[in-house]
Amino acid sequence: MRLRPLFCLAALSLITRAQAQSPIPSTPVGTVLSAWLDAYHSGDSARMVAFNHQYAPTVPPTAGIPMRRSLGDVEFVKILKEQPQRLDFLVRQKSNGNYLRGTIEIAGDPPVARTLGLRMVPPGAPPEGCTTYADPAPRATSAPGGVDPADVASEDAIVAALYASISGAACQHRDWDRFRSLFVAGGRLIPTRRTSDGKVSTLVESPDEYVAGVRNGMEENGFFEHETARNGHTFGPITEIFSTYESRRQANDAKPFARGINSIQLLNDGTRWWVVTVYWQAERPDLPIPEAYLRSGGR
Numbered sequence: 001m002r003l004r005p006l007f008c009l010a011a012l013s014l015i016t017r018a019q020a021q022s023p024i025p026s027t028p029v030g031t032v033l034s035a036w037l038d039a040y041h042s043g044d045s046a047r048m049v050a051f052n053h054q055y056a057p058t059v060p061p062t063a064g065i066p067m068r069r070s071l072g073d074v075e076f077v078k079i080l081k082e083q084p085q086r087l088d089f090l091v092r093q094k095s096n097g098n099y100l101r102g103t104i105e106i107a108g109d110p111p112v113a114r115t116l117g118l119r120m121v122p123p124g125a126p127p128e129g130c131t132t133y134a135d136p137a138p139r140a141t142s143a144p145g146g147v148d149p150a151d152v153a154s155e156d157a158i159v160a161a162l163y164a165s166i167s168g169a170a171c172q173h174r175d176w177d178r179f180r181s182l183f184v185a186g187g188r189l190i191p192t193r194r195t196s197d198g199k200v201s202t203l204v205e206s207p208d209e210y211v212a213g214v215r216n217g218m219e220e221n222g223f224f225e226h227e228t229a230r231n232g233h234t235f236g237p238i239t240e241i242f243s244t245y246e247s248r249r250q251a252n253d254a255k256p257f258a259r260g261i262n263s264i265q266l267l268n269d270g271t272r273w274w275v276v277t278v279y280w281q282a283e284r285p286d287l288p289i290p291e292a293y294l295r296s297g298g299r
Contacts, residue, residue: 025079152181165182
C-alpha cells in the first residue's frame with residue numbers, strides 16, 4: 001500500500017565533488033556538507049572514517065563504502081533549500097542520470113550531523129520537486145467529503161475505489177476524502193515490517209494517520225497501485241480477501257517497483273460496503289508471492 005524510500009548515511013557515500021550549479025554556502029551546515037563531499041570523493045577510507053568520527057559519530061566508521069561500490073559516483077547538482085542548520089540539495093547518479101534529493105541537518109557547536117539522507121527521485125517526478133499540483137477529478141457525492149454511491153455498491157467497486165484513491169501521477173493531489181469515505185468507523189491500515197533483529201512487527205494506523213504518512217511522497221513522486229489477482233471468502237455480511245497488488249511510479253511503467261498482498265476485510269451492512277482493515281505484506285527476495293496468489297481463485 002505504500003513506500004517511504006529513504007537512504008541513510010551509507011547512500012551519501014556516493015557523492016562526488018562536481019561543478020555546482022548553485023554554490024554550497026559557507027555556513028556551518030555548508031561546511032559539513034563540503035567536508036562530506038570531499039571525504040567521499042577522495043576514496044580514502046581513512047578520510048571517510050575521520051569524517052564520520054568528527055561529524056557523524058553515531059554511524060559505523062566505514063558507513064557508505066558498500067553503497068558506493070554498488071551504485072557508483074554521483075555528482076552534486078545544486079542546493080534546493082537553505083536553512084541555518086539544514087540544507088536540501090540535489091545530486092545526480094553518473095552511471096544512469098537518476099536524481100536523488102539529499103538532506104543534511106546539523107546541531108551543536110562544533111556541528112554534528114543529526115540527519116544525513118538521500119531520497120531517490122522516481123522517473124516521471126520533477127528532480128527539484130513539485131511547484132504546482134493538479135487537483136483530482138470531482139466525484140458524484142451528495143456532500144463534500146461524502147461517499148460516492150458507486151464506490152461502495154459492490155465488493156468489486158470498493159476494492160477498485162481503494163486502489164484508485166491512492167493512485168495518481170507525480171504532482172497530483174489525491175482525493176483523500178474519497179479514501180476516508182471507504183472505511184468503517186475505527187477502520188485500520190496495518191503494514192508488516194521487519195525490525196533490526198529480523199523479527200516481524202506491525203504498524204497500526206487509522207486512515208488519517210496513514211494519509212499523513214504517505215500523502216507527500218505519493219503526491220510528489222507519483223504512485224499507482226492495482227490489483228492483479230483476488231482470492232477470498234464471504235460469510236454473511238463479512239468478506240475477507242487476499243488482493244495481490246503491483247505498485248508503479250508511473251502508470252505505464254513496464255515493471256512494478258513493488259508487489260505484495262493486501263489482506264482486506266470488508267463489511268456489507270445491507271446498504272453499502274465498507275473497508276474494515278487493510279493488512280499487508282510486501283514481497284521480498286526471500287518471501288516471494290506464492291503461485292496460488294498470482295491468479296484469482298488460485299487457493
